[in-house]
Amino acid sequence: MNGFGAAPLRTGVLGCGAIAHEHLEYLESSPLADLVSVGDRSPAARRFAADRYRVPATDAEAPDLLARDIDVVHICTPPATHPALVAMALEAGVNVVCEKPLAPSADAAGELLELAASRGLMLVESQNLRWNDPVLAIDRLAGSGRLGEVRDVEVSLWFDLTDGPFGDPNLTGPGVDLPAGAVHDFLPHLSYLFLHHAGHSGSVDEVVGRLENLSGNPRVGYDHLDALIVAGSVRGRIRVCSDVAPDGFRIAVRGTRGGVETDLYQPYLRLQDEGDTGIGAPIEQLWSGLRLVGASVTNLGGKVLRHGGYHGIPRMLEAVYTAIATGGPSPVPPSWILSTALLNDRLAGLATDRTEAPS
Amino acid sequence: MRVLVTGAAGFLGRAVVRAAHAAGHDVVAMVRPTALGADTGPSLPWSDLPIQVVGADLRQPGPWVDEIDGVDAVVHVAAATSGDLPAQFAGTVTATENLLRALSTRSLRRMVHVSSFSVYDYTAVPVGGLLDERTPLEPLPRRRDAYTTTKLWQERLVREACEQAEHPLVVVRPGMIYGPGSDWDHGAAFSSPHLAFVFSPAAPFRLVHVTNCADAMVLSLTAEVASGSTFNLVDDDLPTHMEYFRACRSAGLTRRRAVPVPWRIIESVGRSTDLLDRQIPGRHLKLPELLELRRQRARWKPLRYTNEHAKRSLEWVPKVQMADAVIAMEKESG
Numbered sequence: 001m002n003g004f005g006a007a008p009l010r011t012g013v014l015g016c017g018a019i020a021h022e023h024l025e026y027l028e029s030s031p032l033a034d035l036v037s038v039g040d041r042s043p044a045a046r047r048f049a050a051d052r053y054r055v056p057a058t059d060a061e062a063p064d065l066l067a068r069d070i071d072v073v074h075i076c077t078p079p080a081t082h083p084a085l086v087a088m089a090l091e092a093g094v095n096v097v098c099e100k101p102l103a104p105s106a107d108a109a110g111e112l113l114e115l116a117a118s119r120g121l122m123l124v125e126s127q128n129l130r131w132n133d134p135v136l137a138i139d140r141l142a143g144s145g146r147l148g149e150v151r152d153v154e155v156s157l158w159f160d161l162t163d164g165p166f167g168d169p170n171l172t173g174p175g176v177d178l179p180a181g182a183v184h185d186f187l188p189h190l191s192y193l194f195l196h197h198a199g200h201s202g203s204v205d206e207v208v209g210r211l212e213n214l215s216g217n218p219r220v221g222y223d224h225l226d227a228l229i230v231a232g233s234v235r236g237r238i239r240v241c242s243d244v245a246p247d248g249f250r251i252a253v254r255g256t257r258g259g260v261e262t263d264l265y266q267p268y269l270r271l272q273d274e275g276d277t278g279i280g281a282p283i284e285q286l287w288s289g290l291r292l293v294g295a296s297v298t299n300l301g302g303k304v305l306r307h308g309g310y311h312g313i314p315r316m317l318e319a320v321y322t323a324i325a326t327g328g329p330s331p332v333p334p335s336w337i338l339s340t341a342l343l344n345d346r347l348a349g350l351a352t353d354r355t356e357a358p359s
Numbered sequence: 360m361r362v363l364v365t366g367a368a369g370f371l372g373r374a375v376v377r378a379a380h381a382a383g384h385d386v387v388a389m390v391r392p393t394a395l396g397a398d399t400g401p402s403l404p405w406s407d408l409p410i411q412v413v414g415a416d417l418r419q420p421g422p423w424v425d426e427i428d429g430v431d432a433v434v435h436v437a438a439a440t441s442g443d444l445p446a447q448f449a450g451t452v453t454a455t456e457n458l459l460r461a462l463s464t465r466s467l468r469r470m471v472h473v474s475s476f477s478v479y480d481y482t483a484v485p486v487g488g489l490l491d492e493r494t495p496l497e498p499l500p501r502r503r504d505a506y507t508t509t510k511l512w513q514e515r516l517v518r519e520a521c522e523q524a525e526h527p528l529v530v531v532r533p534g535m536i537y538g539p540g541s542d543w544d545h546g547a548a549f550s551s552p553h554l555a556f557v558f559s560p561a562a563p564f565r566l567v568h569v570t571n572c573a574d575a576m577v578l579s580l581t582a583e584v585a586s587g588s589t590f591n592l593v594d595d596d597l598p599t600h601m602e603y604f605r606a607c608r609s610a611g612l613t614r615r616r617a618v619p620v621p622w623r624i625i626e627s628v629g630r631s632t633d634l635l636d637r638q639i640p641g642r643h644l645k646l647p648e649l650l651e652l653r654r655q656r657a658r659w660k661p662l663r664y665t666n667e668h669a670k671r672s673l674e675w676v677p678k679v680q681m682a683d684a685v686i687a688m689e690k691e692s693g
Contacts, residue, residue, distance in 0.1 A: 017445060018443075018444075018445035021444075021445075029641065042453060042456060043456065044452050044453060044455075044456040044512065044516055045448070045452075045453065048448070048452065048512055052501070164446070165446075165449070169392070169393050170391045170392050170393050170416040170418075171416055171418065171419055172419060172421065173419075303645060304644050304645055304646060305639070305642060305644065305645075306642065306643070306644075306645050
């Protein structure tokens with residue numbers, strides 16, 4: 001029995017690649033979940049996952065896994081396969097947690113959300129960074145009113161998309177088979193973080209900028225995005241840069257009374273508010289310096305304790321499983337998923353001079 | 360025999376290609392497409408030899424599946440040696456799975472699989488004890504590293520597939536393969552610009568020279584041994600960590616001064632962190648190899664090693680001696 005007096009939810013995981021292991025770490029130890037099977041077309045991958053996380057069964061094909069009378073399935077397969085697998089799971093009456101992006105377009109995401117609603121099932125796109133410590137800290141600051149009215153949100157990812165499997169020249173075919181190529185794999189994170197901190201329903205007035213392939217690597221599709229966004233009274237910028245170092249994932253939120261910035265890869269928090277001017281400026285810098293030292297110690301501890309960049313996933317999954325078990329609302333409601341997909345579409349539409357990915 | 364060598368452009372693979380060719384085999388060398396140098400022309404390490412080259416990345420099926428038609432034997436060297444678990448899983452396990460699938464319908468006279476000493480359970484042998492082919496395999500790979508985890512799975516897949524397809528199999532487990540281009544930091548655990556910290560200075564260093572290692576693998580192609588046989592490969596008269604460091608220093612490979620760190624000190628630190636680790640339920644600390652007891656033991660625990668089984672069964676004679684090897688390494692680097 002789980003903490004709600006019910007049997008744990010019977011769960012399966014489709015796709016046993018890197019991100020699936022983050023889900024499986026949670027599922028292995030959660031009293032809310034009963035891991036029934038893992039599925040992957042690679043026998044080695046599914047056997048490895050089953051062995052590592054003590055899963056009693058494996059399946060090569062999705063229909064076989066879905067036929068195991070499961071309550072929840074996690075879709076952790078390559079992005080291009082998501083819509084078909086999600087639809088299959090919903091048709092089979094199974095709640096779905098899908099890795100991002102749920103679908104390559106807002107239209108496709110909307111259809112899946114409608115299907116889930118019509119079946120009375122929960123469909124969750126993994127928006128795990130909402131549960132990361134720095135994002136929650138910014139939420140608390142914004143909620144306390146210390147930032148005033150949010151006016152400016154900047155989300156910047158500095159990460160070499162050409163390095164690793166997305167751009168590996170030894171492999172064939174596109175690294176990520178999505179409209180915005182490798183950038184698209186990160187777009188949902190960038191979009192929902194922008195919309196989340198902008199604090200509105202998701203309607204975006206204007207998006208201008210460039211989505212480009214600066215590396216010339218054909219497998220990545222696109223590796224550079226620089227977009228300016230206007231959404232009501234909030235302006236902002238979303239960027240992906242592949243050609244700078246070191247890696248970073250910065251969020252800066254500025255309001256009428258103060259601003260805060262952080263980095264999700266090397267977390268810290270710098271808060272500047274109305275009082276941090278004049279004589280207050282050096283004092284703020286001193287405090288920021290001390291907080292930076294504290295953050296470095298916390299980050300080192302986080303690395304030793306394996307509190308890495310994916311630490312939001314178990315928190316998100318805990319919320320999802322609790323909601324399913326109690327019949328509560330989804331912690332990632334359909335409106336969030338749809339508004340994220342709509343902004344993804346706008347950003348993917350900035351494409352210029354695409355270097356064609358090999359077929 | 361017509362012998363496919365995977366990972367043929369790598370440190371060990373290129374030596375295996377040369378040794379197999381020298382032994383009279385018809386070699387098919389499999390290298391990653393980027394090693395073919397599409398833009399700059401072939402610059403393969405054995406481009407002076409009449410060898411068929413197949414450009415392939417085993418992580419994906421492709422035309423290579425047909426291009427390896429007609430091979431009689433395989434020396435499977437290809438594996439990922441760095442990167443996180445997903446990267447090493449893809450480069451080692453998925454790659455091997457694809458190779459085995461391609462070979463499953465073919466008839467092989469011999470499969471030689473290159474495993475590793477990293478698969479052993481170093482807690483199963485007491486300090487000063489003998490680690491040989493009968494030593495159990497690591498039961499807790501999650502407490503070691505991605506390399507150990509993936510090499511264990513790779514070997515498991517190979518054994519299962521060869522048994523199913525009735526491919527006669529030899530598994531070789533080399534020690535620390537050294538030679539020009541790979542000197543293991545002269546035996547130091549870590550170094551500063553002026554100092555080299557040599558852990559377990561009096562413990563045998565399980566070295567095998569790349570040429571000796573390649574020779575053993577080529578002998579494994581034709582040796583009359585039972586399918587599934589396993590052979591540890593280390594050189595004769597193994598030096599200690601400190602003796603190897605001194606040999607490298609004498610040869611001019613390093614000018615650093617050695618700081619010996621006895622095993623008892625290393626282990627004490629490891630035991631302390633292990634004790635700390637056990638105080639945190641449900642979470643295993645992520646520490647560098649230098650501080651993690653199970654990984655320390657795999658790397659620096661004073662043990663004895665033997666190559667008798669390989670020498671006797673494969674009629675292997677490790678020809679390259681360390682004293683000559685370090686001089687050659689210095690010449691190569693100079």
